[in-house]
Amino acid sequence: FVINFTTWIKIETKVEGMAYSGPIIQLEDGWKEIQEKAIDVLQDRLNNRLTSKFDQKIYISIYTKCYDMCTQRSPYNWSKDLYERQGDSVQTYLTNTVLPALRIKSEQGGTMLLTELLLRWSNHQIMTKWMKKFFAYLDRYHVVHHTVPNLSEACLKRFKENIYDEMRGNATAAILDLVNQDREGNIINKDLVKGIVQLYEAVDFGSLDSYKSDLEQPLIDATRNYYANKGENWIASLSTPEYLLKAEHALNEEKNRVATYLNPSSERMLLSVCEEELLQKVQMVLLEKKCSGCHVLLVNGKSQDLRRMFNLFSRLEKGLHPMASVVEQFIVSRGNDIIDQRRARLESGEKDKNDDPSFVKALLALHDKYLAVIKSDFSGHSLFQKALKDAFVEIVNKKVGMYTTAELMSTFADRVLRSGGEKLNETEVEDNLDHIVQLFSYLTDKDLFAEIYRNQLAKRLLNQRSASDDAEKAMIAKLKMQCGTHFTSKMEGMLSDLAVGVDQRTEFQSRMQEHSTRMDYSVQVLTTGFWPTYKSPDLVLPQEMNKCMDIFTAWHNGKHGNRRLSWMYSLGNATVKATFGKKSYDLQVTTLQAVALNVLNNGKTMSFKELATALNLEETILKPLMHSLSCGRYKVISKIPQSNRINTTDKFVANSKFSSNNRRIRIPMASLDASHNNERVQEDRTIAIEAAAVRIMKARKTMQHQQLQAEIMSQLAFFKPNPRDIKRRIEVLIDRDYLARSESNSNVYNYQA
DSSP: OOOOOHHHHHHHHHHTTOOOOSSOOOHHHHHHHHIIIIIHHHHHHHHTTOOOOOOHHHHHHHHHHHHHHHHSOTTSOOHHHHHHHHHHHHHHHIIIIIHHHHHHHHHHOHHHHHHHHHHHHHHHHHHHHHHHHHTHHIIIIIHHHHTOOOHHHHHHHHHIIIIIHHHHHHHHHHHHHHHHHHHTTOOOOHHHHHHHHHHHHHTTTTOOHHIIIIIIHHHHHHHHHHHHHHHHHHHHHSOHHHHHHHHHHHHHHHHHHHHHHSOGGGHHHHHHHHHIIIIITTHHHHHHOTTTSHHHHHHHTOHHHHHHHHHHHTTSTTTHHHHHHHHHHHHHHHHHHHHHHHHHHHHTTOOOOSOOHHHHHHHHHHHHHHHHHHHHHSTTOHHHHHHHHHHHHHHHTOOBTTBOHHHHHHHHHHHHHBTTSSOOOHHHHHHHHHHHHHHHTTOSOHHHHHHHHHHHHHHHHHTTOBSOHHHHHHHHHHHHHHHOHHHHHHHHHHHHHHHHHHHHHHHHHHHHTTSOOSSOOOOOOOOTTTSOOOOOOOOOOOHHHHHHHHHHHHHHHHHOTTOOOOOOGGGOEEEEEEEETTEEEEEEEEHHHHHHHHHTGGGOEEEHHHHHHHHTOOHHHHHHHHHHHHTSSSOOEEEESOOSSOOTTOEEEEOTTOOOSOSEEEOOOOOSSOSSOHHHHHHHHHHHHHHHHHHHHHHHSEEEHHHHHHHHHHHOOSOOOOHHHHHHHHHHHHHTTSEEEOSSOTTEEEEOO
C-alpha cells in the first residue's frame, strides 16, 4: 500500500498538541467509522490480495478521527479504548481468519504450510504498518505516557502468541525437510525458506532466541543425524580421497546454505557439527586406510589430495596433530630405507669408508622432496616443519658401519668443494651447500662435524685443492648463520692465514732471488690455534731444502722475532722433475714423497730399514709413504718382492720401466692423520659441560641436580651430552671447589664464590 504523505503531514503539524474543540465524538460512533472505513477495508484487501492504494482522503479522515478522539477532554478522551480496540481487532483477525487458514494448509503438506505462513506473515507486517499509520497519535502520546507496548510490539506479540507458537513445530519440520531435500540435490524454493527464517528472526523483538531454540537447534540435531549416516556410508564405500572430496563439497554446500537462507550466526555451529561427524570421528580411519590413507598419498605424491586433507583437518581443533605424526613416521620410514640400503651394501662386502656420496645424496634428496611437500601441500605449517625436523633428527643421527652421518656429510661437502670431486657448476655447488647445511642442522654431534670439516678444509687449502674460494667462504658463512661465530672462528682464521700469506710469500720470493738455489721454494705460515694438529716427523732433508729453510727462518725471525716456527713436513708438497728412460715427467707429490724419491735417485736400491734410517722416519709413517710410490696407480718405485703390502723386509729401487701417457702426474698419499681427533672432541665437550655448569650456577647460586642437568643440556647446542657425563663433570667441579653439595640435601648444589 503506497500513499502520498504530503497533505497529512502538513495537517498534523498544524494541529499537533492542540485539544479538540469540535463536537464530542462518542466512542462507538468513532470506532464504527474507523472499523468500517479502515480496518475492515484493510482486512478485506489482505484476504483478497489486493494491492490498490488507500484513498488519500479516506486515510486523512481516519487519521484525523483517531486524533480527535484522543485529544478530546476527559471523560471523552478515548486513547485507552482505541488502543485496546485496535489490538482486539488484530487479535480477532489472527484467530478467526489467519489461524484457520494455516491449519488447513498444515494438513496439506510442508511447502503449502510454509507458503501460507509466509503470506500471512507478510500480510501481518502490512497490517501492522497501517495500524501504526492510522493510530500514530497513540504511539506518540498514549504509549509514552502509560508505559504500554507500542503498536508494532503489540501486533508482533499477538502474532507470536496466536500464530507462531502453534505453527512453529510444523513449520520447523517443513524447513528441515526442505533442507534435507536441498542436501540431496533436489530443487527447493530457497526464497520461501529464507522468508520463513526471517519470520523466526523477527518474532523476538530484535533477539534471536526463538530462531535459535525453535529452528537452529533442531537444524543442528538433524544435521548431526544426516551427516552421521552419510559419513558411515561414505567411509565404508569410498577411498580416503573420494571421502574427503565428498566432505569438502558438503562443507562448502553448508556454508552456501547459510549464506543463502539461514542466519549468519548459525554458520559456525552448523559447520562444527559437519566437521565433527564427517572428519573428527573418522580422522584416524581416513589417515590409516590401507590402500588410500595419508601414507599411500605420500608414497604416490598425490599433492592435491594431501592439500585437501590438510585443509579439512586444519578446521578441527588439534586436527593436524595426527596427520603430522603420520607424515613424520612416513619420512622416518623413508629415511630408514636409505639407511637399510647402506647397511645391505656393507653387509654384502662393500668396503666401509667415510666417503659414501650415494648415501648422502639420497638423504639430501629425501629432505629436499619432503621440504617441498610441506611448503606446497601443507602451507609450511609449523607442525609439519617440526615433523620433518624430528624425522630427520632421528634419521641423520643413526650410525651405520664405522662412520657417523656427520663424517659422511662432511666428506660429501669436501667432494663438492674440492677440485676433482663432484662435477658441478656454481649454481649446483650453492644448492648442494644449502642442502648440506639444512641436513647439518639436524645433527646432535655438530661439534664432530665441525672437527672433521675443519680438517678437510685444511687439506683443501694447504694442498690447493679448493675448487672455489668463494664457495669455501659461502659454506663457512652458512655454518656461521646456523651456529654462530664461535662455531666457525677457527675456519675463518684459516682463510685469513692464507690471505695474509699471499703478501708474505711475495715478499719472501724477493728475498730468495738474492740467493742462489736450485729449486723454487715457498712457505705458508699457519697460526697454531686455527689449524688442526698434525704429526710432525723430524725428517732428514736434502741439503738444498735445508738451505732454503734457513733462509726463510732468518727472514721470518727478522720480521717476527717473538713467533716460534714449527715445520710441518707432512703438509708440504713439491713438483719433482723425473726422467724414466727417454721421457720426463712432472711428479706432483708431498714433501715426504719428494725426499724419499731424492734418496732413491740415480738407481739406488735400499731396504726398508735403510730408508727409515736415511729419512729418520718411523715405520708407521714410512709404510704409507712407500706404499704410495710403489703400490699405487703410478708405480714410480719398484718394490722387491712385488705385492700390495709394505713389509720391513722389502727393498726399493726406482722403476726404470715406468711409463705414462701423462706428462704431469699427481701421486696421492694416504693421510698420516685421522679425519678427526676423537680425544680432542671429547676434551672440548668436557670443557663445554663444565663451563656451562659454572655459568649457570654462578647466576642461580643454588639448584637441584635435575634442574642443573636440564639447563646444561639446553645450553649445549653443538652436541647432546650424556646425563652420566654431566654428572661426572659436576663431581669434578665439586672436587675443584667450584660447587658444593647442600648439607641438608645431597641432590642440591651450591655455587662456591
